Amino acid sequence: MRIATETPVMFYDAAACGAGARDKLPTSQRTTSERGSWRSYRRIAIALLATVSAATLFVGASTVANAAGDEILIGLVTKTEVNPYFVKLRQAAAAEAEKQGAKLIARFGKFDGDNEGQVAAVEDLISAGVKGILITPNNSTGMLGVIKKARDKGILVIALDTATDPADAVDATLATDNFEAGLLQGQYARKALDDKTPKLAMLDGTPGGSVDVQRHDGFLKGFGLKEGDPAIVGKQITHGAQDQGQTAMENLLTAHPDINVVYTVNEPAAEGAYAAIKARGKLNDIVLTSIDGGRLGVQYVNAGKIAATVMQFPKIMATRGVDYVVDYAKTGKKPSGFINTGASLITDKPFSDLPSKDTKWGLENCWG
Amino acid sequence: MRLQSTGDGVSADQTPRRTADNARTGIMRQVLLKPTVGPLIVLLLFCAVFSLATHTFLAAGNLSLVVQQSVIVGTLAIGQTMIILTAGVDLANGGIAVLGTIVAGRLVAEQQNPALFSLLFALILCTGFGMVAGLLVSRLTLPPFIVTLGLLGIITAITRLVAHGGAFPVTDDLLAWPGNAFAVGDASITYGMVIMFGLYLLVWYLLTQTAWGRHIYAIGNNREAARLVGIPVQSRLLSVYTFAGLLYGIGSWLALGRIPNADPNALQNANLDSITAVVIGGTSLFGGRGSLWGTLIGTLIVAVLRNGLTLTGIDPLWQDLVTGILVISAVALDQVSKRKQR
Amino acid sequence: MKVEQKPVLPPLGTVVLEARGIVKRYGHVTALGGADLELVAGEVLAIVGDNGAGKSTLIKVLCGAVVPDEGQVLLDGAPVHFRNPLDARKRGIETVYQDLAVAPALDIATNLFLGRELRRRGPVGSWFRLLDKNRMRREAQREMDELKFHLPSIDSPVEKLSGGQRQGVAVARAAIFARRLVIMDEPTAALGVRESGQVLNLIRSIRDRGLPVILISHDMPHVFEVADRIQIMRLGRRVALTTPQRHSMSEVVAIMTGAARGDEQTSPA
Numbered sequence: 001m002r003i004a005t006e007t008p009v010m011f012y013d014a015a016a017c018g019a020g021a022r023d024k025l026p027t028s029q030r031t032t033s034e035r036g037s038w039r040s041y042r043r044i045a046i047a048l049l050a051t052v053s054a055a056t057l058f059v060g061a062s063t064v065a066n067a068a069g070d071e072i073l074i075g076l077v078t079k080t081e082v083n084p085y086f087v088k089l090r091q092a093a094a095a096e097a098e099k100q101g102a103k104l105i106a107r108f109g110k111f112d113g114d115n116e117g118q119v120a121a122v123e124d125l126i127s128a129g130v131k132g133i134l135i136t137p138n139n140s141t142g143m144l145g146v147i148k149k150a151r152d153k154g155i156l157v158i159a160l161d162t163a164t165d166p167a168d169a170v171d172a173t174l175a176t177d178n179f180e181a182g183l184l185q186g187q188y189a190r191k192a193l194d195d196k197t198p199k200l201a202m203l204d205g206t207p208g209g210s211v212d213v214q215r216h217d218g219f220l221k222g223f224g225l226k227e228g229d230p231a232i233v234g235k236q237i238t239h240g241a242q243d244q245g246q247t248a249m250e251n252l253l254t255a256h257p258d259i260n261v262v263y264t265v266n267e268p269a270a271e272g273a274y275a276a277i278k279a280r281g282k283l284n285d286i287v288l289t290s291i292d293g294g295r296l297g298v299q300y301v302n303a304g305k306i307a308a309t310v311m312q313f314p315k316i317m318a319t320r321g322v323d324y325v326v327d328y329a330k331t332g333k334k335p336s337g338f339i340n341t342g343a344s345l346i347t348d349k350p351f352s353d354l355p356s357k358d359t360k361w362g363l364e365n366c367w368g
Numbered sequence: 369m370r371l372q373s374t375g376d377g378v379s380a381d382q383t384p385r386r387t388a389d390n391a392r393t394g395i396m397r398q399v400l401l402k403p404t405v406g407p408l409i410v411l412l413l414f415c416a417v418f419s420l421a422t423h424t425f426l427a428a429g430n431l432s433l434v435v436q437q438s439v440i441v442g443t444l445a446i447g448q449t450m451i452i453l454t455a456g457v458d459l460a461n462g463g464i465a466v467l468g469t470i471v472a473g474r475l476v477a478e479q480q481n482p483a484l485f486s487l488l489f490a491l492i493l494c495t496g497f498g499m500v501a502g503l504l505v506s507r508l509t510l511p512p513f514i515v516t517l518g519l520l521g522i523i524t525a526i527t528r529l530v531a532h533g534g535a536f537p538v539t540d541d542l543l544a545w546p547g548n549a550f551a552v553g554d555a556s557i558t559y560g561m562v563i564m565f566g567l568y569l570l571v572w573y574l575l576t577q578t579a580w581g582r583h584i585y586a587i588g589n590n591r592e593a594a595r596l597v598g599i600p601v602q603s604r605l606l607s608v609y610t611f612a613g614l615l616y617g618i619g620s621w622l623a624l625g626r627i628p629n630a631d632p633n634a635l636q637n638a639n640l641d642s643i644t645a646v647v648i649g650g651t652s653l654f655g656g657r658g659s660l661w662g663t664l665i666g667t668l669i670v671a672v673l674r675n676g677l678t679l680t681g682i683d684p685l686w687q688d689l690v691t692g693i694l695v696i697s698a699v700a701l702d703q704v705s706k707r708k709q710r
Numbered sequence: 711m712k713v714e715q716k717p718v719l720p721p722l723g724t725v726v727l728e729a730r731g732i733v734k735r736y737g738h739v740t741a742l743g744g745a746d747l748e749l750v751a752g753e754v755l756a757i758v759g760d761n762g763a764g765k766s767t768l769i770k771v772l773c774g775a776v777v778p779d780e781g782q783v784l785l786d787g788a789p790v791h792f793r794n795p796l797d798a799r800k801r802g803i804e805t806v807y808q809d810l811a812v813a814p815a816l817d818i819a820t821n822l823f824l825g826r827e828l829r830r831r832g833p834v835g836s837w838f839r840l841l842d843k844n845r846m847r848r849e850a851q852r853e854m855d856e857l858k859f860h861l862p863s864i865d866s867p868v869e870k871l872s873g874g875q876r877q878g879v880a881v882a883r884a885a886i887f888a889r890r891l892v893i894m895d896e897p898t899a900a901l902g903v904r905e906s907g908q909v910l911n912l913i914r915s916i917r918d919r920g921l922p923v924i925l926i927s928h929d930m931p932h933v934f935e936v937a938d939r940i941q942i943m944r945l946g947r948r949v950a951l952t953t954p955q956r957h958s959m960s961e962v963v964a965i966m967t968g969a970a971r972g973d974e975q976t977s978p979a
Contacts (some may be wrong), residue, residue, distance in 0.1 A: 105681040113633035124678035142629040579827035586813040593811035597825035
């Protein structure tokens with residue numbers, strides 16, 4: 001669009017000699033400059049084609065390298081790639097698959113709670129011809145339809161770490177018994193408190209999460225308290241995050257300076273709680289416990305930050321899951337039911353009547 | 369001193385040269401410059417690559433699966449295309465659709481309302497939100513980016529309020545109907561796919577065969593010109609956003625059909641996914657240029673890419689990488705052709 | 711000031727459009743302080759004046775884009791009140807705006823009929839609102855041929871055209887739909903020599919068809935080439951009315967800038 005100048009042009013139109021000159025020439029004389037833009041047009045098109053060709057070669061190369069038509073294909077769909085727990089799960093599965101001579105195709109949701117991404121991934125895996133699918137569902141009910149589709153096609157479906165609802169929608173579930181894990185944590189905390197009157201603070205995870213609820217209830221059972229007991233002086237939500245754990249602990253300590261035992265839903269929350277406790281100088285007065293058993297968590301126990309933690313075994317979930325699929329592909333045998341992959345109390349201050357492992361063992365077997 | 373004009377219009381001897389030039393370079397360029405050819409080539413290329421890499425890609429069952437997976441974003445992208453053609457953008461389309469699923473789901477599941485009523489209620493609600501966006505954009509001339517961004521926040525809050533809790537299954541027959549499928553050979557065609565294609569045809573017709581459609585393109589291309597020639601710009605913009613809202617409502621029905629689960633966490637990235645589809649499909653973000661079929665091709669490109677990468681077991685990070693490259697290439701080509709015209 | 715009253719010209723015919731005593735103020739600024747105008751059938755009337763003389767404002771009043779504070783506009787002798795450009799268009803007044811008001815990405819035929827698209831006859835057109843693209847293309851081509859304005863293809867997008875060709879499209883659009891007169895705002899501004907010539911030819915074609923033309927221009931040679939009468943405005947009023955034969959360009963410029971007095975002055979009605 002041309003903007004006309006406002007200065008009166010007396011005689012000749014000065015614009016004739018200006019930048020607009022090109023447009024006034026006939027096509028034959030325009031071609032040179034037009035060719036310039038056509039050239040850049042072509043350049044981009046060529047660049048695009050080059051990229052796509054490179055991608056083609058890459059795809060071709062990688063599939064040729066893996067071209068074993070009789071390979072057992074195993075699908076794994078985790079919640080996200082953001083949580084290190086699931087990253088370790090995936091890596092353990094990949095290693096086991098390689099050991100077994102199978103091929104693992106791993107996909108994950110885009111964010112915690114991403115159901116559609118997982119559904120699409122399972123659909124694609126069915127198309128790919130996998131023999132078994134291992135999933136940690138973001139949404140316990142949202143996957144039911146596509147899981148059924150997979151099982152109808154004879155694909156073995158195993159839930160890892162998180163159960164579906166209903167749990168028998170899958171062939172089998174490989175997970176920690178989170179109630180049992182909470183129970184161990186509670187039993188230890190009670191013993192560590194000795195005969196002191198308990199003043200318990202509970203740092204919970206995400207409201208409504210089945211894992212969080214089970215750990216919470218298990219802890220209370222192991223500790224020997226009922227919900228609503230006055231010995232529970234405070235509860236806070238942390239979503240399993242360190243910063244929220246710290247804030248929660250600070251608030252609880254302000255409200256109840258006489259807290260002497262703390263339940264945390266996982267180790268990041270515990271780390272946050274530790275910082276708050278240390279800042280108040282109450283390290284010697286509080287028994288801090290946790291669950292998860294990642295490398296960092298075991299190191300906290302080793303360093304004395306946490307009195308004890310309960311270890312989960314996602315690696316076992318992953319490797320046993322892969323093994324089950326391979327077994328199914330070879331023999332048609334399916335696992336079933338809830339398969340407890342175990343929970344182990346880790347502490348350097350054990351009690352003789354409560355089985356536990358020390359941090360040395362912990363560091364060797366942790367999933368971090 | 370007086371200037372003499374040098375002739376009447378384009379003199380005769382120049383015209384043949386012009387058409388000869390066009391004939392030489394014209395056909396090739398005209399074909400390549402049609403907005404949908406580029407994306408179509410990319411789509412076919414991806415299909416070719418994946419069918420060479422694995423025998424499982426080109427199966428009728430898999431191809432129909434890919435289209436099934438495109439139905440929700442594909443439908444949302446129709447509304448996005450119309451809005452982008454007016455030089456706007458809609459960040460709230462996914463949010464509106466999710467609200468539709470939650471509202472319809474709760475009306476049916478918890479309060480035992482008839483399914484048809486619940487569905488219609490959800491459709492009207494979504495259309496209403498579209499109209500709100502349209503009013504803010506047309507009457508108050510607020511930037512669509514900001515309007516839809518703010519609306520998204522409001523709608524997300526309302527959705528969490530209405531859902532109060534998490535996702536819940538919606539097993540009603542009518543609401544789940546778009547997920548029902550019939551077989552055509554080995555392919556499985558869902559009614560949702562049929563509805564989506566029907567909507568594409570309808571909106572294509574509106575955009576290219578009616579005056580309304582021309583006005584939409586004109587408004588996006590040069591809003592002031594549209595106003596000066598007497599196009600009722602405000603009314604057209606309002607109609608675009610409102611109609612888009614209705615399409616998002618239909619999208620929520622299609623979503624319930626595909627996954628019979630009302631999930632407040634769903635479709636979080638649908639706004640960006642639909643914009644990606646529109647851009648890859650060759651529609652200009654500056655408005656006034658583009659083709660609706662390009663959007664469909666763009667949606668399919670993304671779905672084919674994801675599906676193919678899974679079938680070949682390639683790391684999914686390539687999906688984001690390639691999609692990003694496609695988006696930038698599409699915009700770059702758009703810019704180059706714009707510069708060429710000036 | 712004593713003014714010498716001399717008749718402008720013997721009238722060529724009926725007065726098509728008349729403006730009497732138009733006043734328009736924007737705050738403290740008086741854009742028009744009692745401006746007049748008469749447009750006679752079959753003529754090209756050029757309005758010239760320095761910046762701030764009120765040419766654009768007067769044009770906007772005539773085409774309905776601006777509502778005057780005082781004064782009257784008469785079309786074919788009857789008073790009219792335009793509230794918006796649509797009102798003026800409905801009365802058969804078409805305007806070619808300075809920035810052309812075309813959608814560059816759309817093709818010529820589409821632009822010509824923008825806002826006034828033709829639909830297919832019968833139920834297909836009224837129920838399905840189907841456009842009659844072939845008819846629009848044919849009419850557009852016919853119009854271009856009648857105006858002797860040649861373009862590469864009626865289907866090419868406007869942005870592919872040169873500046874002069876685009877101007878031609880905007881002018882043709884006005885020519886197709888105008889029933890009484892055409893108004894043009896700076897039709898040759900920023901056009902080169904050859905293209906200006908094309909546009910001036912178009913203007914003559916339109917006049918020869920029986921549509922009188924009002925045009926604003928800064929370009930004196932073009933004005934002198936195409937105008938039948940020249941209206942000189944200064945400080946919001948008409949100060950002179952002349953023809954290319956009666957005054958030279960430098961004299962007109964002098965009157966524009968106030969260096970010389972117009973020897974014709976019309977007093978406010």
